[in-house]
Each structure stands twice: as C-alpha cells, then as structure tokens.
Ligand SMILES: Nc1ncnc2c1ncn2[C@@H]1O[C@H](COP(=O)(O)OP(=O)(O)OP(=O)(O)O)[C@@H](O)[C@H]1O
C-alpha cells in the first residue's frame with residue numbers, strides 16, 4: 104500500500120474518574136501523499152481529538168497511527184518529539200501565534216527548535232511569508248495584523264520544516280468569506296506547487312466541497328453518508 108498515513112481501529116476515551124467518555128470508537132482512514140482530506144462533523148464529535156492523535160499530540164486509548172508504515176506510537180519520547188516537530192505541521196483554529204514575537208520570528212521558531220541556525224531559519228521564514236503574501240509584514244506583531252494575515256502566518260509556520268502533512272483545525276473558522284476564500288486558495292496553491300498533503304477539519308462548505316475527499320464523523324465513527332453535509 105502506498106499510503107502516507109493510515110489509522111487502524113483508532114479509539115479514544117477520556118476519563119472523569121472511573122467514568123469513561125468514549126469519543127472515537129474505531130476510526131480507519133487512509134491518506135495518500137498529495138491528498139486534501141476534509142473532516143466534518145458536529146461539534147464535540149471528536150474532530151480535534153482525531154487530528155491530535157494523527158499528529159502525535161495525544162495517545163489513542165487503542166489502535167494505531169502509521170506514517171509510511173511506521174507506527175508513531177512505537178517511537179520513544181525523543182523520536183515522537185522529533186516526529187511532531189518535523190513530520191507534521193499544525194494550523195490551529197485560533198492560530199496560537201506568540202504575541203511577543205514578530206511574524207518572521209513566529210515562523211522561524213519551529214526551524215530553530217529543529218536545530219537550524221538563526222540565519223537559515225530566518226531566510227526560510229522570510230521566503231514562506233513572501234509566498235503567503237506577507238513580505239511587507241515581516242516585523243509586525245500578531246496584534247498588528249488582521250485575522251486573515253495571522254492565519255496565513257500560522258500556515259507559513261506549519262510549513263517551515265517541510266512536514267509530510269499539514270493538519271489544520273478549522274483554518275478558516277473565524278474569518279469572513281472573502282478572507283477564508285484567500286486562505287483556501289493558499290492551501291490549494293501549496294498542494295499544487297509542493298504536492299503538500301492536508302487534513303483539514305472544517306465547517307466551511309466551500310472547503311469541504313473542494314477537497315479531494317470528505318470524511319463525516321458521526322458518533323465516533325466514519326459515516327458513509329458523506330452526501331449529508333450538515334455544516
Ligand atoms: N482533554 C479532554 N478531557 C476530557 N474530555 C475531552 C477532552 N478533550 C475533548 N474532550 C471531549 O471529547 C469530545 C470531543 O472533543 P473534540 O474537541 O475532539 O470535538 P470537536 O469535534 O473538535 O468539536 P468542535 O467542532 O466543537 O471543535 C467532546 O465531548 C469534549 O468535551
């Protein structure tokens with residue numbers, strides 16, 4: 104099989120004392136390199152939870168996540184850290200940019216953590232910010248930028264270490280229609296130009312319809328009724 108990512112019988116429960124809250128109840132999905140997969144589903148169904156498991160941010164209660172046939176939860180802590188830094192890029196709904204750092208510093212930080220020298224990290228960050236249309240905003244702080252600009256910085260930040268996949272949790276969640284369309288165009292350009300793989304949790308109908316594939320989570324499982332889009 105030529106999958107980039109595969110989840111096998113993925114389960115996740117949260118516990119409140121002895122009380123179990125089952126959230127994911129057996130998720131089997133496969134993602135090919137260069138694919139754009141959209142995940143939809145009602146609030147609280149477990150979309151963010153699934154994204155966190157796929158990105159190695161949290162451990163499943165049961166089941167596996169494979170990247171190119173390597174089980175990421177077989178990694179020791181150091182290897183898992185490295186995987187999270189280099190293997191995946193995260194775009195969070197509320198961007199999570201560091202307020203005290205400038206745009207270029209926010210983007211370069213991931214490369215510095217990965218051990219690149221400051222000069223190269225800055226050069227790469229500048230190039231990415233240019234690509235997302237923010238070459239005039241390198242030294243601005245997040246508070247001096249619009250919502251769409253912040254989200255584009257978050258996307259640049261996710262790409263800095265050339266991850267195998269970008270995991271995006273409602274990347275257009277708090278943007279107006281025009282700004283979200285610009286962010287979507289950016290994601291699709293990255294996919295065209297770099298064959299970048301994306302898994303995107305979304306309530307955005309335009310995004311869901313444009314994706315290569317759509318997965319609908321219902322009651323902890325993948326529903327095969329993908330036609331019923333309740334966004
Ligand atoms: N750390 C946690 N501890 C306990 N319960 C949690 C935790 N994280 C999430 N949950 C619960 O798990 C369920 C799934 O949460 P999750 O954030 O994955 O939903 P979601 O589909 O992303 O929702 P939304 O569309 O509102 O973002 C929710 O009922 C939530 O309350």
Ligand SMILES: [Mg+2]
Nearest residue numbers: 150151152272
């Ligand atoms: Mg969520």
